[in-house]
Amino acid sequence: MDRYRFILSGGGTGGHIYPAVAIANELKRRYPDAEFLFVGAKDKMEMEKVPQAGYEIKGLWISGLQRKLTLKNLMFPLKLISSLLEARKIVKQFKPHVAIGTGGFASGPLLRMAESSGVPCVLQEQNSYAGITNKLLANKAEKICVAYDGMERFFPKEKIVKTGNPIRTDLVQIKESKKEAASFFGLDGNKKTLLVLGGSLGARRINQLIEKELSFFEKQGLQVLWQCGKLYHEEYKKYESESVKVLAFVNRMDLAYASADVIISRAGAGSVSELCLVGKPVIFIPSPNVAEDHQTQNAQALVAIDAAIMLRESELDEAFATRFSELMESKEMQEKLGEQIKKMAMPKATEHIVDEIEKLLKK
Missing domain, CATH: 3.40.50.2000 (Glycogen Phosphorylase B;)
Incomplete structure (x- = not known):
């Protein structure tokens, strides 16, 4: 043979x-x-x-x-x-x-x-x-x-x-504790962390949203790990502080996921599959600029079984703060989203x- x-x-x-x-x-x-x-x-x-x-x-x-x-x-x-x-x-x-x-x-x-x-x-x-x-x-x-x-x-x-x-094989078993993972990025292991993912190139609309809401996140007692994409790093790195880390891209996704309590992400197929494995509450903001609007469809498949929250780009100005506050104020909602999305992991x-x-x- x-x-x-x-x-x-x-x-x-x-x-x-x-x-x-x-x-x-x-x-x-x-x-x-x-x-x-x-x-x-x-x-x-x-x-x-x-x-x-x-x-x-x-x-x-x-x-x-x-x-x-x-x-x-x-x-x-x-x-x-x-x-x-x-x-x-x-x-x-x-x-x-x-x-x-x-x-x-x-x-x-x-x-x-x-x-x-x-x-x-x-x-x-x-x-x-x-x-x-x-x-x-x-x-x-x-x-x-x-x-x-x-x-x-x-x-x-x-x-x-x-x-x-x-x-990615390094994500199948996320071993690090939240505290170890947070300290890798220079964050406080005892504070709640929001992880923001805009895809490999970053996402202009998500970046604009995070920039606008930084003081809102601070009031919520959150620290932010913000992957803004290499196209946008120059523009947003000025927001780097003790509680806000601005990265062009994340080399250690396993540690980023381990450090997160809540995640904002695009809804590309690879990201969705990884996030199912991670099993944490996610707000998906699908990119409207992809073929057949498949990111919206990917996110809706999870929303339909109470496994995620989805906000379209057009809804962000009026709905984001309310939906985000609802999620952060409800431990029950956070747990349910995490459990439901985990069931989809393969x-x-x-x-x-x-x-x-x-x-x-x-x-």
């Missing part, structure tokens, strides 16, 4: 890249001599992140369709044809045993060409509202690994396996996805 070869594609954002890398790492653990090749979009972050994780990547000349009529959209057919031809060549040369797609436009041409060459394909859909690429690929895929119930409205029911989303997601891939190898 020759060595197994796995081809993986997904990108455009960290939410598609991270799951692909996590799946590759688990496959490598089970098959140490397997070969891996990633395929991404030429000018996107996967071209940097995947090699950092120790894998080879090839880039396609592809981008998503813009929602507005732009020159880029006129180029789309040309880019698509070019990417399909390049993807066919890559599949022919690499001869993968299985192709794995984690969403994002870059995975479309690669998975389409793998399917048409008879390579079994596995899709991983992170969101509660399926992305367009995965919807287009679903009919030919062997298995579709999902994180939410009710995904048969997008995919053939018999192909769906509920596995959950891959999680810490073995990566292993379950790779179990499905293994079944295809044995066919």
Whole structure:
């Protein structure tokens, strides 16, 4: 038997890249001599992140369709044809045993060409509202690994396996106590801590909200660990104080989560899956600027079972202070949200996805 070869594609954002890398790492653990090749979009972050994780990547000349009529959209057919031809060549040369797609436009041409060459394909859909690429690929895929119930409205029911989303391994077991974690960031281990997460790049609207409410948080007796994103760090670092820590990004997410009593976050699929594992009260502020408004759908799936609070960006001015005060004043509400969100955690997601891939190898 020759060595197994796995081809993986997904990108455009960290939410598609991270799951692909996590799946590759688990496959490598089970098959140490397997070969891996990633395929991404030429000018996107996967071209940097995947090699950092120790894998080879090839880039396609592809981008998503813009929602507005732009020159880029006129180029789309040309880019698509070019990417399909390049993807066919890559599949022919690499001869993968299985192709794995984690969403994002870059995975479309690669998975389409793998399917048409008879390579079994596995899709991983992170969101509660399926992305367009995965919807287009679903009919030919062997298995579709999902994180939410009710995904048969997008995919053939018999192909769906509920596995959950891959999680960073350092978060599966958060060992540090709140006091140790707080002192790592220079915070007081005896005070209540609000953790603010705006995604890897930060979120302008969340940052504006936190800036406006700093004195309100102080009155509530809260200290703030504020991940504002590298785009905004220059603008907000002036608020750094004994009780407010302003970070461009958080290197030790396990410690950030351990130090938090309450969390304000975007609702990207990866963040939601991590926060289920953490099991603390969360206020989600979904980004309205993402495809198919999937962050709102992700948050609503938790709100529906009393596992989180959601505020749209448009509601922040009038509703934030009231909703936040209600939460901080009710120990019962805090406990209920923490317990309910924890029930949604699926810490073995990566292993379950790779179990499905293994079944295809044995066919």
